[in-house]
Amino acid sequence: MRPALATSTSRLITTPANVLRCFHKSSMSVYILSLLVLVLTLMYCCIKIKANSRSTNIYTINCTASCDTRCSETKRPNLCKRACGSCCGKCNCVPPGTSGNYEACPCYFNLKTHNNTRKCP
Helix, strand or coil, X not given: CHHHHHHHHHHHHHCHHHHHHHCCHHHHHHHHHXXXXXXXXXXXXXXXXXXXXXHCCCCCCCHHHHHHHHCCCCCCHHHHHHHHHHHHHHHCXXXXXXXXXXXXXXXXXXXXXXXXXXXXX
């Protein structure tokens, strides 16, 4: 008799309508609240990922052409182009003109050598 009772009880619980009846209102509230927290967390993560992707450059500049312009009036063009190319590779920017204008590219301005002198021309 017991096995038949257990089988009939298990059949009752496995139907979708009976599964919903088994949930109490409080457990359904916890389930809905958990889903809400999950959805809000996923939305927050998506917003953070989009914000971070906007702050990074998705393109790189042509360092060779930019450094050719930057070093066009120097007395030592090979040295200038080598240093400029290294700085451009790290910062992905070169200030406009042949000298100065460092405010356009603070990373370029702030790079230093081992002697704590400015690395970038």
